[in-house]
Amino acid sequence: MLDHTHDPAALSWVASANDPATDFPLQNLPFCRFRRAGSLEPWRVGVGIGDRILDLAAWGIDDLNALMARPGVERRALRHRLFDTLKAGAPEIDLVPQAEAEFTLPCRIGDYTDFYTGIHHARAVGRLFRPDNPLLPNYQWVPIGYHGRSSSIVVSGTPIRRPRGQVKAPDAEVPVFKPSARIDCELELGLFVGPGNALGEPFGIDEADEHAFGLTLLNDWSARDIQPWEYQPLGPFLAKNFGTTISPWIVTMDALEPFRIPFTRPEGDPQPLPYLDSPRHRAAAAYDIEMEVWLKTPAMPEPVRLSRSNLRHAYWSLAQMLTHHASNGCNLQPGDLLGTGTISGPAPEEAGSLLELTAGGKQPITLPNGEQRSFLLDGDRLGLRAQACKPGFRRIGFGACDGVVTPAG
Numbered sequence: 001m002l003d004h005t006h007d008p009a010a011l012s013w014v015a016s017a018n019d020p021a022t023d024f025p026l027q028n029l030p031f032c033r034f035r036r037a038g039s040l041e042p043w044r045v046g047v048g049i050g051d052r053i054l055d056l057a058a059w060g061i062d063d064l065n066a067l068m069a070r071p072g073v074e075r076r077a078l079r080h081r082l083f084d085t086l087k088a089g090a091p092e093i094d095l096v097p098q099a100e101a102e103f104t105l106p107c108r109i110g111d112y113t114d115f116y117t118g119i120h121h122a123r124a125v126g127r128l129f130r131p132d133n134p135l136l137p138n139y140q141w142v143p144i145g146y147h148g149r150s151s152s153i154v155v156s157g158t159p160i161r162r163p164r165g166q167v168k169a170p171d172a173e174v175p176v177f178k179p180s181a182r183i184d185c186e187l188e189l190g191l192f193v194g195p196g197n198a199l200g201e202p203f204g205i206d207e208a209d210e211h212a213f214g215l216t217l218l219n220d221w222s223a224r225d226i227q228p229w230e231y232q233p234l235g236p237f238l239a240k241n242f243g244t245t246i247s248p249w250i251v252t253m254d255a256l257e258p259f260r261i262p263f264t265r266p267e268g269d270p271q272p273l274p275y276l277d278s279p280r281h282r283a284a285a286a287y288d289i290e291m292e293v294w295l296k297t298p299a300m301p302e303p304v305r306l307s308r309s310n311l312r313h314a315y316w317s318l319a320q321m322l323t324h325h326a327s328n329g330c331n332l333q334p335g336d337l338l339g340t341g342t343i344s345g346p347a348p349e350e351a352g353s354l355l356e357l358t359a360g361g362k363q364p365i366t367l368p369n370g371e372q373r374s375f376l377l378d379g380d381r382l383g384l385r386a387q388a389c390k391p392g393f394r395r396i397g398f399g400a401c402d403g404v405v406t407p408a409g
């Protein structure tokens, strides 16, 4: 059983997540879409700076998808102009306090694909769902993905209604249709596509970075009792598409440039096929980004961190996700969202889902107030956090990715 000590240093998870002083320095400048809270004004494109938002209307930017479609060189030029303007602290620029704003999805999301790049998650889930064959032979050759549902992607803070669905217990003769009793989270990052590719026109692994716009936090809520009964032979469906929460902020790949690390394969593992491999890719295609799962039940005075992982544990890189997705000529479009899949680490306390943290629900977590949890109950608030930080560089935060589970309809 995993005993979770309360981490006093992270007492104010919400504050640290929304603490502009640490999340949104000048070196970040994440994009969002916002308006003044409670107003009915049109949504506006902005960038986060400290505890405020710079409205980009004055910069002629009112459609983030249009900006995402622009070449990286233009986006970087804009970033430098914004940096210089904000650094100069020009008094006339309009900065809206984040506390006075409300947020929506940062851009139009045409298509959503969820990948499976977390090998430790894949092994753990495989052991539970397919004990005889946890990691299928294709895993180390193919960046596995499935097409998700973009209509149910919601912004942080949107309640997640517990779904009803078909559930069949191992010892039951027939399934029943009932509210899911095993609502879970999945600790992921979402990659937003920048410039797309034309239908029928794949791109090489060394061109992939040009198609990456930025990253957001992504919780792929999962109904673990609906999932095993429905997922064969076509993959996850209603167990996943009842809701996917993302942060309102997109952290650009330019802001994450300093946190690149070499992309390596474990000793003895097969090297990727040539279309997914190059010296440049091996040199710096992975990222050192810390990711955390937090939980606050209605009875808890403060939230508790359930786990901490890192994008460095991904078995497939962001560039390989993009390249593979387009390798058959499929056309990616600006604003498309690619989930990394659940990024668990090798240690038990680095698991990115309750399914793993509780051994399929058999080993409930004991929370600091004595409550126990296997899966989420109504009223539970599940939050994801992430940060890129290393000595000599400002910490790059990703904001909040929160959702409260509400009773089934």
Ligand SMILES: O=C(O)/C=C/C(=O)CC(=O)CC(=O)O
Residues within 6 Å of the ligand: 114, 115, 116, 117, 118, 121, 122, 125, 126, 129, 186, 220, 231, 236, 340, 341, 342, 343
């Ligand atoms: O069938 C399995 O092994 C598990 C599939 C998933 O959980 C789908 C998914 O969301 C993958 C992920 O988040 O890593």
Ligand SMILES: [Ca+2]
Residues within 6 Å of the ligand: 114, 186, 188, 220, 339, 341, 342
């Ligand atoms: Ca997922």
Ligand SMILES: [Mg+2]
Residues within 6 Å of the ligand: 219, 220, 221, 222, 240, 241, 242, 243, 244
């Ligand atoms: Mg989902």
